[in-house]
Amino acid sequence: MLLEELLRCQIQEWYPAFRRHSIPTVIIPLPVAFLRYLAGQVAYPSPNADADGGSDEEPLPFLLPAITSGRQPFAPIHAHHPDPVSLLSSDSELFFGSSAEEVHDPDADHPHRPEFPDLEAAVDAAIAELGGAALPKLNWSAPKDATFMSADGTARCTCFAEVAMLLRASDCVAHDLTSARKSCEDFPRPEGARRNAQKEVSAGTEEGARPIAIEADGSRGIDDAPSDSRVIGEEGSKTNAADFDSKDGASEEESDGDTWVDDGFQYYLALRKWYPGLRPESEFRCFVRERKLIAASQRDASAYYPSLPGWSSEVQPKIEAFFEDVIEPQFGSNNYTFDVYVRNDGRVKLIDFNPWGGYTLPLLFTWEELEEEGRGHELEFRVVMQQGAVRPGLMTAVPYDILDWGKGSGWDVFLKKADEELNRQMNSPDGDS
Structure with missing residues (x-):
């Protein structure tokens, strides 16, 4: 696969030429700060981060951006995982309410929780333009693997908070940010590929959040698509995405496979009109x-x-x-x-x-x-x-260790111990209690 071929498959490259034959889509350039957030980095790093030993580059907990519009996602997501049963208690500090005022958010004061007001406004406006619901994707990939985070098990998003949550939770999107360009046989290793790049955006601004391609009539698109109950299958098809060299041009070996999201390569968020009835x-x-x-x-x-x-x-x-x-x-x-x-x-x-x-x-x-x-x-x-x-697909997949049922395997030992414990309990004097 050549880099040129990969870049041609970016949605912002092909959509303008084929919009009459495709789905209504709004394409929004993403600021560097949001790319940092998606990559699990500090969105707005301290100018003294290097002097402090790179503390800003430590892995962050799963945090949703601060929402300025007040439109919360389908369910609050937190860095920790509370006991699900405790959420049923009316006096629990965490519960799913029907409005922003009803949802207690323990991450509200987290020091590294970012906010992207310009991008949020652009995304919410684009979703409204598309009829109130959209499917998000980056240049290549959609967050199909993160739909377990949504309330209905799909990639349907109605506000910026839902878009951010699916993108942040997706390994496919993380692959977009870190892994694909190097898979091209002609990827320039020493200096990094800067094709399709725009002028570098300051990490402390949100310049570039204005939509650049809009299919105006959100009521049409797939031309009165049949009313069934399935979204079109674009998202699962792309585990190919973009990849980044480090900013100083470090080699692949030196970067140990990880790349920097601030190399000047421009990423986009494509919001595609949601059709609930596609088969x-x-x-x-x-x-x-x-x-x-x-x-x-x-x-x-x-x-x-x-x-x-x-x-x-x-x-x-x-x-x-x-x-x-x-x-x-x-x-x-x-x-x-x-x-x-x-x-x-x-x-x-x-x-x-x-x-x-x-x-x-x-x-x-x-x-x-x-x-x-x-x-x-x-x-x-x-x-x-x-x-x-x-x-077989992902829905029928099992971990590799489940396939190992041989003598002496982990499952063999586990089942023997479980059988011994069951026999012990049945033969104990209190076994009938």
Whole structure:
């Protein structure tokens, strides 16, 4: 994967050219202070931080920014984890109220709790422009892995506080900030890649929080999308993101894999109109090699949809026509993937672009299959054909140690001890009490 190919897949790069065929989106440049916050650093470091031994760079607890608008997120998040049962008590100091005045916030006076009033105002205004709810993402990635933090298990956000919480909790977003550019084979190691950079923003200001790209009509977008109960699947497709060298140009080895968020590379927050009724079986990932559409896969490879095997024969020519008429003439890379949503009436909407290879998931294919010589003469379209053919996803994953049930393993010892304890309790005089 080349750096140029990765940069082309940033949403602020491709969206202006494809906005007519995509989802209404507002794109907001992010200030350096907010990037520091997302990376778990002090947003506004002390000028004497270096002289003090770098205390400002120590890991911080999970803190939400101070909210100036008074719009609290779906639930207060705290650095510590109280007993869930205690939250049910009416006299508990922590409880979930219906307004900001009802929520006790023990982190209110934390010395490193930042506030971003300009960015907060821009985000709240953009969400209102998009109809009151939006899905957030950075240049490449959305916080799909952090939806456990939300009240409804989705990435739907209605205010800045919810956006900040999901972004801060997401490993995908952290990967955007620290890990992807170095995965490019032509990434300039010594001095860092500064492409797509803007003038460095002072850590003590919020300059650059003004929206730069707005699809004005928030009531349209995916063109009267079907009313079901699922958000479009852009967010899970991108574990690829951006990465930063240290400010003084330290090598990858010297930085031990961690990079500085203040190298001049500009990051953006994209807020995409939320549609509650999009169907996951209508999402597809398409693979382009040497500017030819060679393969397509259902986007949700971990589920079987009974209607999809029959419908795919109708979908395939529509996707091919969309590629030939819309994508291929305008997108500059030779090798890439793109995600689309196909409506019931056959219209195709562009969801996202991803680079070829790297951390992009091949779904029902393997990268070895997709790179075979001779592939591309005819589009290969894959969907899950029967219930037993689904590929496991995160919802069915288990820790590696659970797979180790051999003699002498941790689980073997645990189960033996549990069995011994059960027998002891059953055979004790008080076993029936």
